[in-house]
Amino acid sequence: MGEDKLGGNLLEIQDVIVIGGGPVGLFGATMARLHGMTTTVIESLPELGGQLYALYPEKPIFDVAGFYGITGKDLALRLVEQADHFSPTFVVGQSVETIACIEATDGTYYEVVTSGGVHRARVLLVTVGIGAFVPRKLPAEGADQFENRGVFYLMPPLDYFRDKRVLVVGGGDTALDWTLAIAPRARHLTLIHRRNQFRGQEESIRLIHESPAISVKTPYELVRVAGRERIEAVVVKEAVSGEEETWPMDDVVGGLGFLPSLGPVKTWGLDLDGNTIVVDPATMMTTLPGVFAAGDVVQYPGKVKLIATGFGEIGIAIAQIRSYLDPTKKGLPHSTNLKGIPRP
Ligand SMILES: Cc1cc2nc3c(=O)[nH]c(=O)nc-3n(C[C@H](O)[C@H](O)[C@H](O)COP(=O)(O)OP(=O)(O)OC[C@H]3O[C@@H](n4cnc5c(N)ncnc54)[C@H](O)[C@@H]3O)c2cc1C
Structure with a gap:
């Protein structure tokens, strides 16, 4: 050689x-x-x-x-x-x-x-x-800053989410699959989507709506990811009224597809x-x-x-x-x- x-x-x-x-x-x-x-x-x-x-x-x-x-x-x-x-x-x-x-x-x-x-x-x-x-990135302030240390586009090992407060963003199969996978480990999981209708498989949508461990919030958009060393909260906006709310959060998963x-x-x-x-x-x-x-x-x-x-x-x-x-x-x-x- x-x-x-x-x-x-x-x-x-x-x-x-x-x-x-x-x-x-x-x-x-x-x-x-x-x-x-x-x-x-x-x-x-x-x-x-x-x-x-x-x-x-x-x-x-x-x-x-x-x-x-x-x-x-x-x-x-x-x-x-x-x-x-x-x-x-x-x-x-x-x-x-x-x-x-x-x-x-x-x-x-x-x-x-x-x-x-x-x-x-x-x-x-x-x-x-x-x-x-190539994941579609979350168009929210602060998302870049926390990428791979609180904001995820590819799935880390699921145990990472154990006992954490997790926000999943998106309305298609990627977001729905990750919601169902993470929810059993998380302390609480919130799924937001900017439309009222999800576009994924009907069975996934049914399971998500039936799960007591998952809060579904629509139509909501992610505005900002906030924190210092780690994520502490997210600011979201109700898409119709435009009213902003701040929710305490540990992790954010971008499920907007690839x-x-x-x-x-x-x-x-x-x-x-x-x-x-x-x-x-x-x-x-x-x-x-x-x-x-x-x-x-x-x-x-x-x-x-x-x-x-x-x-x-x-x-x-x-x-x-x-x-x-x-x-x-x-x-x-x-x-x-x-x-x-x-x-x-
Ligand atoms: C949510 C979801 C659910 C699905 N469910 C099913 C199902 O139930 N049944 C089913 O049959 N199919 C399903 N599919 C489709 C199935 O996953 C694909 O058909 C399958 O993965 C295709 O395999 P592949 O090896 O051709 O490509 P991929 O799985 O895309 O693998 C290609 C690999 O090539 C690598 N690569 C790309 N570019 C380069 C490069 N330049 N140099 C080196 N490496 C490179 C990539 O990193 C990747 O690892 C599903 C897909 C999704 C997204």
Whole structure:
């Protein structure tokens, strides 16, 4: 190994780099390793699991085959555990910034530059989902000042809220999910929304209205987050009368949703349709040779953004990647027939 032009390690060329460690990327790593490919997964967040872990860790999922009501966090942990059996390399906390196709004498490969180094692979599997999670910020005075120390947009461990007074702001599924997840731990939870109607799932709305641990206040807006070292109170405004009220509070959760932002992915030369990458659904290949994509980020006629669909796309992509790397290989053998797999 030597030094490359960016001062990083001159790494061996891997078979596959999976960009994005959400559920689809994690399953992609499992499948790539299962079928004998050297694989690195690069994830921009400090934790693997994508939307499951970052956006709805406590929410039960009912439409992933083989599980009834598994929470987002538990499914993420199971996917990591499954991938771990096959020992891919995980690089977390590094965002992929650029990709470049290098024509070398011994074949073409991609050079991937992250916020922390350089990686190389013959094939890229892009599973960046909805891209970086860019939360819609609370338009309230003082919210910036307390971000990540009282004002949250991504969920800290739920026990953080134990016995605290928590304000959740928002009217969609993000706000409703977090309300239901935090309420059992909090001393008291107040949910405010600037409209009278919530836009989330009816079951969540029903549970929230029935819960004695949750106060629902509509139409209310957050005006100011106040405190010195920590949050001490919030100032809210009744949206119709404009009358302001001050409520003692410990924490504020901004549940206004996330803005889709592919960020650097938009500069990689892929054929895009808005915030999605156009692929051929027969191969999951993008318009760049050797660059495949799967999961929420892809677009083709009939695409459905579900975990199950993403897993299916991985099956197609891995079969094609296997043939791309070695044209003598076709399709995918059943896992039950593979030799040398670590047994449970
Ligand atoms: C509240 C909510 C409830 C849901 N409920 C269900 C449900 O019940 N059933 C269901 O099937 N689906 C559900 N979904 C949808 C499901 O979560 C997505 O379909 C799934 O997460 C897509 O997985 P993915 O791996 O493609 O993308 P993601 O989960 O978005 O993961 C992509 C990962 O890529 C990373 N990344 C992005 N850009 C870069 C970069 N440049 N470099 C490195 N890493 C990068 C991100 O940080 C992220 O971790 C729900 C979604 C939400 C928000």
